[in-house]
Amino acid sequence: MTKTLGVPRPDQAAYMLRAASEDAGRAYKQRLLDLLDLRPGHTVLDVGCGPGTDLPALAERVGATGRVIGVDRDPAMLATARERTAATSTVELREADAHALPVVPGTVDRAKIDRVLMHVRSPADVLAQLRTATRPGALVALVEPDWDTLAVDSEDLETSRAFTRYTTEKVVRHATVGRSLARLTTRAGFRVETTIATTPVFTDFEHADHTLGLGRNMQQAITEGHIDRTRGETWFTGLAQGPFYASFTLVTVICSHP
Structure with missing residues (x-):
């Protein structure tokens, strides 16, 4: 079966919710919440x-006496978030960059x-904004991928590397920020408490x-001329025929406000 390139970009809200519901997404998010204490x-x-x-x-863990502030700059994302948290009075949503x-400086106990x-x-x-928002003793959890570590198995290794x-270089603005989290948080005035690297593995092509x-x-x-069309299309079709393997490194850092 020939697979077609150029599938439309998925709805972002649906994409994020689906990713969080899958095994790898649930596992790292659960660990993140545990580490946030x-x-x-x-x-x-x-x-x-x-x-x-x-x-x-988050709301469940902080209870009726706690408060959860969700910030996003996308009104559509916030509209979905409001629907999902309509019955939770402790959640506040704010549109901002x-x-x-x-948030009032020095009022946040935990942040992610x-x-x-x-x-x-x-x-x-x-990160400087997070340093200002958090109070002394606060914990901050950060998770970012390192896309330089993206590995896609193919007989055409050079095209995998080119991808x-x-x-x-072109798709993700700060593609290697995951590896820089400890350095960046330290420069922002935080103290690094925990650093973890995990490797999400994909063996299902559609996923x-x-x-x-x-x-x-x-x-x-291909459209931008970075990869030859025939080579790129052949590479993609070959991936769909399986067996399939891809992986990348996901970095989690827990830091504290001294």
């Missing part, structure tokens, strides 16, 4: 909360930012195509 009464900040994927779990967090820094204009400026290069954008990003690479 959330307690009743805490004020928690979710920067780039998207469609509210994690807001219900991560570079200008709408999950796969957002790779997209922002300045990761350092966002990874295109992803890191990987949806999550990693194999087809749509290859089509873009």
